[in-house]
Amino acid sequence: MPGALCSTCNRCRSMRSSCGLWRCDVKALMWKELRENRLKIIAGCVLLSIIGLAVSIAYRFLERGIPGMGQIPPEYADLIKKLMPDFSNVNAYLYSQWFSKNLQQVGAILAIVLLGSAVAGERELHTAIFLFSRPVSRGMILAAKVIVLFGGLVLAVLVSTGGAVLGALIVGKAPQSAFVLAATLHSVVALIAFASLATLLSVxxxxxxxxxxxxxxxxxxxxxxxxxxxxxxxNPLTLFGSPNLIISPVPQLVPIVVGVVLSACMLGISHYILQRQEF
Known part of the structure; x- marks a missing residue:
């Protein structure tokens, strides 16, 4: 029977494909990655959401200025004003304090933490020899890791940006939807590029x-x-888009295309190297 043949012959991948057992293997690998990294993903979502909410709520207090500013010497007052966030509108504030600062920095750390151990962690724990000897191809194993971990990273970006928007609404400042969507798209593309670099280094x-x-x-x-x-x-930070997003909330084609191409190249190189490594 086909099922019996597939269960006893791990060498025959075509037979496994014909009976669909490879799908079960891939699902099992994805569940494994989710189990091992769920705490990181949850912690990233919670931490980024708290930061996003706090950044937006702080707008109400910071836009009033610093108490006693008039008593500060003019030369110091000008310096302080340059260091203060842009309060001209909520879109400018969210761009300067969330998308190009807190989300950029904390999101990059999360991307590196999630993907930096994707393959290197298996080697360090001496599980690589068992994982990569499975009947599923190494490419499928890498794909399962990338799907789960990239998905967790994107989820953290979306949830936390939702928290930042919620915070803005709480203080009565509604950001422009087109701006939020465009800036979020740039953030996702940029952080996936960072995660792809971490994947390559992990290999x-x-x-x-x-x-x-x-x-x-x-x-x-x-x-x-x-x-x-x-x-x-x-500068990889240009992938997050330029301040022109504030004025013209339309996705900027060049950073997005560059980010996607870089990610695809780094993942392709990771796959090529992984296929030729011995464990």
């Missing part, structure tokens, strides 16, 4: 802590180098 580096540190280090170095005009194109 290359057998130690998950080192993989995370290298991923974060590369992002920081490129961000600093991108502050210089000739190297501006290296």
């Amino acid at each position: 290359l580096v057998p130690d998950r802590v080192k993989a995370m540190l290298f991923s974060g280090g590369i992002i920081i170095v490129l961000s600093v180098a991108g502050q210089f005009k000739p190297l501006r194109w290296l």
Whole structure:
């Protein structure tokens, strides 16, 4: 019987595909990833949501200015005003304090923590030899990890941005829907690119802590180098979109395309290297 053949012959992947057992294997792998990473995903959602809510609610108190500002010498007052967030409208405030600051920074950390241990963690725990000897291809194993962990990252972005919007509504400041959607799209694309980099480093580096540190280090170095005009194109933070989103809340094509292409390339390289590694 086909079922009996599939259950006794792990070498015959075509037979497993014909009876659908490979789908069960992939589902089992996805459940495994969800079980192992659910606390990270939940913690990321909760932490980012609290930050988003707090950032928006703080708008009510900060827009009034600092008490006693008139008593501060003009030269210091001007410096303080430059350091203060943009209160011209709630869209500008959310862009400067949420999308291009808190979500950018904490979201990048979450992306690195989730994906930095995707493959390196299996090696470190000595489970790679068992995981990658399963009848499912290594590509499918990597795909299962990426689907679950990227999904958790996107969920954290959506839930926390919802918290930021809720906070703005609580203080009576309704952000423009088109702006929120466009800025959220850019954030998702940028953080997936960061997560793809962490995935690649997780495949290359057998130690998950080192993989995370290298991923974060590369992002920081490129961000600093991108502050210089000739190297501006290296700055990965440009994937989050420019301040023009405040005025024209339409997704910016170039950062999105670049982010998608970079993610696809890094995941493709990860798959290529993983296929040729020995465990």
